[in-house]
Amino acid sequence: MTKGKLSRRQVLRGLGGVAVALPFLPSLLDSKAAEAATMGQPRRFLALRSEHGGVLGSNMYPADATLTDGVNYAGYTVRRGDLAVDGSGALSPVLTASALTPGLAAKMNVLRGLDLGFYIAHHRGGSLGNYGDSTDNERELKPTCDQLLAWSPKFYSDLSTILMRSMVIGDGGMSWNHTNPQDVNSPIEKLHAENSSKELFKQIYNDPGPQQEKRKPIIDRVMEDYKRLRNSNRRLSALDKQRLDDHIARLDEIDRRLNVQVSCNDITPPTKGSLELLQGGLYRDIVKHTEFWQLLNDVVVAALSCDTSRVVTLCIGDLWDSGASGWFSDTTLEWHQEVAHKSHQPDRQALMVAAQQGIFEHVFLDLAAKLDAVQDVNGTLLDSCLMFWTQESGSYTHDPIELPVVTAGGAGGWLKTGNYADYRNSAVTAHDGNGDPSSEKTHAGLLYNQWLGTAMQAMGLSPADYESIPGGGYGLQFWATETWYAGYKKYTQEVIDSAGDPLPFLKA
Template sequence: MLDLSRRNILRGILRGSAITVALPFLDLFLDGSGEALAAGAPIPTRFGTWFWGCGVNAKRFFPDATGTDFTFKDETHALTPFKAKTTIFSGFNVILDGQPNLTHWSGIMGALGGTTPSKGGNGIGTAVAPTLDCLIADHVSAGTRFKSLQMACTGQSSVSYSMRAGNTVNPSDVDPVTVYKRLFGPDFQDPNSGKFTPDTKLMVEQSVLSSVKDGRENLMRKVGAADRARLDEYFTSIREVEQQLAVQLQPPAPAEACRVPKMPAALEPGTTWEAATQMHDQLTDLLVMALACNQTRVFHVALSAAVSNLRRAGQSVALHELTHEEPIDDKLGYQIQATYFLERSMEVFASLLGKLDAVKEGNGTLLDHSLILALSESNLAKLHTLESLPMVVAGSAGGKWRAGQHVSGKGDTTSRVGLTLQQVMGLPVGSWGTGPNATSKSISEVIV
């Protein structure tokens, strides 16, 4: 085999002067299976969470048969083209065990945090642990510019279900133009351009941050416990900034699928279904290329808030109100207007899967090298039920996740799903969750 890598250059002489030409990304830089760079670095696995508000109609969402021989129902029909790459979970519950049901919030924290919040402020409970995206980002995001990305589609940065701790969410990006400039603006280094020039301003900033870090141990000895906790959080954030700067001072690794997108047109945010889905389309176009260009490996997208304020153009009543006030049709057995949003939500999720599946990586696609957990905060929003919380996982984590099946939890905690996702993503954890939602039992059916 030729001793070549993406770092090789062609050297020569032109009119008496030395010249160098960097090599483009070539197939020979992949191993024989197409699953890793020839130098040994594997194609990275990405992780994401995707949220829609106000639940489902269980009989129209969950398949009747378990295993691989299942058929999508009306509310998941849009996922049919991706049957071999999706896993539907049913019968996994957020177990309250005496804790209050903080409506439109307990379900989220049960599934994404492995816990049920015991108190709330402004309808938000206090989280005792980071959500899945944060835990996984801590493990897989070394070498990327952004530890994770959060996006929301209704123009409200507070709509986010990504949390470190306490009751403060990681704010969402809501403007495609701003997101584009952040991802692909002047600080972006094209991994396939063959050119790299470190920013001297970043070198200075890194030096300044390093000097701040030098005296922290002495300072920590002089302050009280409360200030030590605040300083620890502060220095942790500085370390993360330093790590981001260090990434930008190194030539980026090659990214076969990376294509720099065009700047999107400005959009007016809104809570109509039409405005939110158009925003989702633009934001996820950028997200897909951010993943392909290795700008990040972890993301969280919220199509709507849990208390969904989405409404159809020309109508004043939003989805959340419909789930409580619209009568159930006697013949159909469900709320017709509310169900419109639930069916369309899966169409929007399917559109994201289509974008990921269209990006070739090695012998698979970006979707194949991802795990994406889509979920809502309740089963039946009218009653805020937390039994059989709707969860769908797309992708196969580069062959480490066995997709294409419907798995029933038979009343077990949703934490089993979260634990399994962490283990497949490579986290060295044997248990996860708190109280009645604690588990050490992963889901063997999906682990390869």
């Protein structure tokens, strides 16, 4: 199907001057063309994660009175209710934003009661299934689920428009993959993350201009030399052979990207860059924090609108002052030790709630609303997405018990939305609250592996495509050996056996 040039009226203009051309609108096509356009529509995956956690349940989640329905699952009752926004745009103190409308809430889910079965302490990759990335004990590393999607031929069945298999944004360390993604025996390392909205734009868009003849692949010009060096040089070590193979694989991917023909036109590059905000200081400046992430969000929307990428991760990590200050906070207190690690003290909890509310409103919901404003073949761009936000820890920092998950988008119709789902087992106490300034109690629930497996199924994969352990969800399973850990021996065999299933209430 040939797409005509878009008019100037069919664009969205973002904060930094970037103009995003809208996709073609099927309602303007004849019936046969419209039917063809809706077949095989792509799904998109976006994951956001913020540091520490430490938000009390009463501040993070909707009220328990919301939970009106329950079913027996894994040996106990799990509950759900409909998300309902109050008159001030709030689902909870953290989940509050002026732009949070009932319509957007109907496209969201809030999930409570998702745990890891072991003490992970500080980590980054654990939010996407690489549980070996931890400041606690050394454990086996695995690729994160975003990278599994990025290199899956089932997810990317057609790469003809894709300039970036995945966009890794923010503080480094959230996304991990093999040094050669097509060789499962190659080492696993964390990926470079981009913080410059201008540089990111250059990677997700090239001016289509006149159609040019396909370039001769670089790899074809060096293949004979590569084979001779790889196979004939006895001095070449096994490690150097791996490095050489990795380099050739990277050249092959560069060749593929050089020959991508972008069909989306009328895109104006951003006039302001996120890193320009560092000039004059970014720390403790909430206005600059907001602009920083919204400039990056604009580029994400451009990439998904033009279909030059379908996988995005945003790690809202420590600021570049070693965690002394926090995103969306102007406090002069040292953030890591004096706020996050003391977050159950009432005054520090107020600071943490305000910061996480800022992340929800100015990063997560800003991006969701922008995606929802772009019309796609079957609804809006957001409707094709599974977008979620989680935090490093649950309500107790370092502890992955009751990890919060907030989603937006229906994954192309796979996912039910509008739910507050509570997967906690009220009969199994994890933290009893004794000695804690807030007396916060937590309860064991279902495994976070099950959530990531659900997300992979929503993206069109089958369990055989991603499971390391049959029926185990995404990622390896580890179990606490420390008797002091609140999750020690709190997960029944029924819970473990359920990890390969879609989470209750979510499958459409």
